[in-house]
Amino acid sequence: MPILSFLLGVLLTWLFMSGLMAQGLALFIRIWWPSSSRERELKVDQWLLNNPVQPSSGWRLLGYWKDTSLYRQACSEMAGLLADKACISSQDEILDVGFTSHDQLLVWLDYYQVQHLTAIASDEQQMARALEHCGHFNTLKLIRGGEKALAERPEDSCDKLVSLDCVYHLESRSHFFNHARKALKSGGTLAFTDMVLARPFQDRREQRLLNKLGRISGLLVEDMPIKETYENLLKQHQFEQVEIMDITDDVLSGFCFWFGQHYQNLSSFTRSKMWIRLRLQVWFIRWMLHREQLRYLMIIAR
The missing domain is CATH 3.40.50.150 (Vaccinia Virus protein VP39)
Known part of the structure; x- marks a missing residue:
């Protein structure tokens, strides 16, 4: 048990010193307490620009998929x-x-x-x-x-x-x-x-x-x-x-x-x-x- 506590302390110290804990906490806060801004739509520098799966485009819609998979x-x-x-x-x-x-x-x-x-x-x-x-x-x-x-x-x-x-x-x-x-x-x-x-x-x-x-x-x-x-x-x-x-x-x-x-x-x-x-x-x-x-x-x- 003392060894487990020691290892846990070392891990937490490393996370804190490396800044990963702060980054993770900040990300958690931004996600679970999102901004009150009305502009909640996804921004331009998002998930489909320069995407190698398909040709690059600026489209940012949900799409109409009745006759296509692209x-x-x-x-x-x-x-x-x-x-x-x-x-x-x-x-x-x-x-x-x-x-x-x-x-x-x-x-x-x-x-x-x-x-x-x-x-x-x-x-x-x-x-x-x-x-x-x-x-x-x-x-x-x-x-x-x-x-x-x-x-x-x-x-x-x-x-x-x-x-x-x-x-x-x-x-x-x-x-x-x-x-x-x-x-x-x-x-x-x-x-x-x-x-x-x-x-x-x-x-x-x-x-x-x-x-x-x-x-x-x-x-x-x-x-x-x-x-x-x-x-x-x-x-x-x-x-x-x-x-x-x-x-x-x-x-x-x-x-x-x-x-x-x-x-x-x-x-x-x-x-x-x-x-x-x-x-x-x-x-x-x-x-x-x-x-x-x-x-x-x-x-x-x-």
Whole structure:
């Protein structure tokens, strides 16, 4: 017993002197007591840039995996599905709120050749990459900002407003819908994806548990609406025609399966804090899917 205590003391001393204990404690605190910042989405220097598993890209979506097993293609398919459901054409003036990569902008500009694109993002690196890869399009206007930038858009300034895989990170869906309604022209279309709860909480204990686990993994469960109430929520903001498509299996299940196949290769290109947070997020999504409590929707509202 004295020998065991001595060895334990030596180990703790070495960990303390080497700084590993301090680093581990700091990492633990950052994960289990995450920042109160609303910007919980994964940052640009994350898990897919310069990834040798597939060609390098800037995509940062969950992807639409119905007909592909490749990440880059899955993201393109998600953007294309949203554009097709929204009937985006070369005659449209588009407002993209919260874009996450320059590749996303290229879909609107290069493939759909929209008349004009205004794109809003809050991250400085995203803006720099968008300018680098898309700056030659004279039909593009980049605006750095978040929900405030959307609130400041002129009335009746766009035909279609799109928001791809980011609404569940916004501070307030109600504010987003209100500002979107103002920015859209008469008869305009709001097209977006969102993560929602499949059912109400059973009790306060379940609510506290899911809220805590959601904060740890970076998903704001406490702010998620219930799937069955989403149409009424949009109609409260003067959207009269609402089409809701449940694409959970082709998005969440597909992404989790892909991540499970490649996470070891991806770990070499991810900072430790981000890597653990990403694995927690995938675990949380899988757990919520197993409980049949999480859904992923594509929504078209006019």
